[in-house]
Structure formats: structure tokens, C-alpha cells
Amino acid sequence: MLTKRVIPCLDVARGRVVRGVKFSADRDAGDPVVLAARYNEEGADELVFYDITASHEGRGIMLDVLERTAREVFIPLCVGGGLATVEDMWQVLRAGADKTSINSRAVQQPDLINQGAERFGSQCIVLSIDAQRVVELDGRRWWQVYLNGGRVATGKDAVAWAVEGAQRGAGELVINSMDADGTRQGYDLDLLREINTRVEVPVVASGGAGTLEHFTQALFQGQAHAVLAASVFHFGVFTIPQVKEHLAAHNLPVRLERGG
Amino acid sequence: MLIAIVDYGAGNLKSVQHAAEHVGLQPLVTDDADVIGVADGVILPGVGAAADTMLNLEHRHLVSVVKDVIARGRPFFGVCMGLQALFTLSEEGGAHRCLDILPGTVRRFPGGLSIPHMGWNQVRQVRAHPFFQGIPDNANFYFVHSYYVDPRDRQVVAGETDYGLAFPSVVIRDNVLATQFHPEKSGRNGLRLYANFGRIVAGSRRGVPAAVAS
Numbered sequence: 001m002l003t004k005r006v007i008p009c010l011d012v013a014r015g016r017v018v019r020g021v022k023f024s025a026d027r028d029a030g031d032p033v034v035l036a037a038r039y040n041e042e043g044a045d046e047l048v049f050y051d052i053t054a055s056h057e058g059r060g061i062m063l064d065v066l067e068r069t070a071r072e073v074f075i076p077l078c079v080g081g082g083l084a085t086v087e088d089m090w091q092v093l094r095a096g097a098d099k100t101s102i103n104s105r106a107v108q109q110p111d112l113i114n115q116g117a118e119r120f121g122s123q124c125i126v127l128s129i130d131a132q133r134v135v136e137l138d139g140r141r142w143w144q145v146y147l148n149g150g151r152v153a154t155g156k157d158a159v160a161w162a163v164e165g166a167q168r169g170a171g172e173l174v175i176n177s178m179d180a181d182g183t184r185q186g187y188d189l190d191l192l193r194e195i196n197t198r199v200e201v202p203v204v205a206s207g208g209a210g211t212l213e214h215f216t217q218a219l220f221q222g223q224a225h226a227v228l229a230a231s232v233f234h235f236g237v238f239t240i241p242q243v244k245e246h247l248a249a250h251n252l253p254v255r256l257e258r259g260g
Numbered sequence: 261m262l263i264a265i266v267d268y269g270a271g272n273l274k275s276v277q278h279a280a281e282h283v284g285l286q287p288l289v290t291d292d293a294d295v296i297g298v299a300d301g302v303i304l305p306g307v308g309a310a311a312d313t314m315l316n317l318e319h320r321h322l323v324s325v326v327k328d329v330i331a332r333g334r335p336f337f338g339v340c341m342g343l344q345a346l347f348t349l350s351e352e353g354g355a356h357r358c359l360d361i362l363p364g365t366v367r368r369f370p371g372g373l374s375i376p377h378m379g380w381n382q383v384r385q386v387r388a389h390p391f392f393q394g395i396p397d398n399a400n401f402y403f404v405h406s407y408y409v410d411p412r413d414r415q416v417v418a419g420e421t422d423y424g425l426a427f428p429s430v431v432i433r434d435n436v437l438a439t440q441f442h443p444e445k446s447g448r449n450g451l452r453l454y455a456n457f458g459r460i461v462a463g464s465r466r467g468v469p470a471a472v473a474s
Contacts, residue, residue: 001422002379003381003400005379040447071278074275074278074446074447075445075447076445096274098272098275171404201375201376202374202379225374226379255400
């Protein structure tokens, strides 16, 4: 049976992992290569590196982090942050990434999804969506897509964008709730479910994990295929084995092997 | 001991190389048919679509050397697309001829499932083989694929995995070993497969068939 994945996300700025609260980087959480090796040892199913500076300088550091990680860590690695062209994608894939995650650029230039999928295959293209819940005066509820780490509203409907992204060739969707990000108040289950019922590709829940129950909720009520979290792992609120044992206790299929 | 990793532009070359190096092998990444032809063991990696894999192999004039090393009984390790390419025909993107080393068809998973089949899933070892040495039955491996192989000869199925249906996740015939999953992305148990392949290659140089290597 396909297991539910537990994925730590490492937000990297200038070669260090930082912890974000509602999309603003504040506290230092360590060396990305050391953290990656530790998560691998604990049984992480996959790792996401997110270059939150996404500058030219940041890119070089990220490639170095990737190359060093890929020599020691034999689980899937995904990289995002500032990837704007197919060539950018190729750079990180060549450095050791298995998947590339695109976000703002894909909204501005949706054809980037098609181009990436065409060149590297859908399995290499992860569409990451930052969404915030909107409640209209008449009570109608929807989710708006944001750009640039949550700084720019687009007016775009997140559920429709998820469907379009999958149609264009994204092999996986990471749904990041901005309301929940870094608050540890739980994933946005309604949003996850809305998207899950409309796409065939795997959906990863991101943003908001604070208790062990939040993970089971995302997988049961949210129907997500995987859960992604950052700060709760970096600051040792839970370890990966704790999360997996909790999921297993709720009869969710997980991989309990350690050491990658 | 020369192990060649066939370079035909597949994306996961480096991961495969790192994994092989990690277990003490010294693989050579090459698209030189002469080097592949004299290698003691050959690894065919691969991600993406069957048609592209075949086109790339043809462009680089590597089809005949791959068939030749297999025909001569050299240990051969196909990974993911390197497994699918061994079969007769792939239904991915129409109908594409593949290497036709193993009779059978590459088919798409039935509807109603999340596609691609992406993540960690268990491999049931349906027969004992030195390739599985040190790997527990039902160990998890990392998969990413939308198509699976349907061999005409079921005897080649060495490992099975369930996703909507039971499909072959490890295929073995004589010195041809192949996995649908990515051992280079499957942690410790995946690395063991590379180490076991290394032992099979070493044995083969001494004239020991893969099925009895230790």
C-alpha cells in the first residue's frame, strides 16, 4: 500500500535554515546539510529545500547545499524558490534535486509548467500554491492565490489554479495555507479537500502543523497524500518518528524504516 | 571491475552514480558504446517517458550495445524507465516499440487512482534471489511512475507491489535485474540493491551466475 509521506521543509536563506511565521523569516534553525542528514536518519520520506532569498547569490549557495546533501541523503529532494526558467530547473536537477517546485513564476507565466513537464517529465514539476481564505460579504467562501511569499494578491482562485496546474502537467501540488502557515493552528482542511476532489495528482498539505492531530486531520479530512512541515521539526516540537507512530496508531500506512 | 552507467540524458544519472559510489563501486557514466560493451556490469537509469528513452538511446547509437551486453550475459541493472524499456511495447503516448528483451507490454494504471503512483510502497519478494540479500520482505521503496510492466512470462516477476492492482516491481531474468522503483532514492534498502548488484557483477567475472551469487 502506498504510504503517507512526511516531508520536512527547509527554508534556506544565505545558507542557513530559517523558520518562518506567516511568511516572514525570523529565527535561525541551523545548517541545511546537517538538518537534511538528521531528517533522513529519522526516516523523512522526502525533503524540500526552499530558497527564500531566491537571489543570484542565494542560488549558488543552494546548488552547493544540494550537491553536498545529494551525496549523503538517498531520498527524494525537491527544490523551490525563484525558479523562473526551464534552465533554472535544469540547474537544480543537475545539482541533485529530483523535483522542482514553482510558485509565483508559474502564476505569472503558466506555460513554465508545460515547458518543465515537457522537458523533464511531470514527476519533476511540483506546483506550489500559496492561498488565503476569503469570505465575501454574502458569505461565499473561496481561496485567493498569492505571489512572492504571500506579499502580492492575484485575485486568482486557488482551486481553479490547482486544476489548471495539474492539467498543464504538474505532477504534484503543494497547498500552502497562508492563514495557517507558521501558526501551528492546523492545516486548512476545507481547502485541501476542495482541491483533492478535483485533481488526480498527489496533493501535499503545507502550513499550520502544530499538534500531532493536525497531521492525521490533513490525511483523513483533508485527504492529502503527504504532509509537509517546517518549524515543528526544526525546533524539535516533534520528531519524524513521533509523527509517523501517531499516523500508524491511526491506521494510516506509513514507512517506519529509519535511515532513509 | 568496470560498471558502466549508460548516459543517454536521463535526469537521475547523478543520483544513480552517487548511490553506486556510496556502496563502494566505481561506476563510469558514459555514452560510449565501446566502453559499455566491455563493462563487467551495466546500469540503465531512467525517468520520463518510454518514447523519449528509446529516442535518446537511438540517437546515441546505444540500442545495439545494450542488447549485446545482455545477450552476452553481463549483469544488467535497469532502473524505472530502464525497466520499462526492456519490454516489447509501451502504451505511453501511443504505442512505442521498446528494446524487446523481455516479452510484454508497458501499460497505464487503471482509472480511479492518483497518477503518478508517487511515494513509498512495499515490495513483496515473490522469490528468493541474491539481489534481495539483506533486504526484508515488504520493505518500502520509492516509486514515481504512471505506467507498469505486464510481462508475458510471469516467471520474470521477482517482486510485486500493490497499487490498484499487483504489478511487477522487480523483474529478474538470468543476469537482467530491474526495478520499477528508484533504489537510489530508497534509502538504506535501495543502497543495498546497488551493493548486491556489485556483488553479482563481481561473481559474474568469476563465472558465477547471478542467481547463485553471494
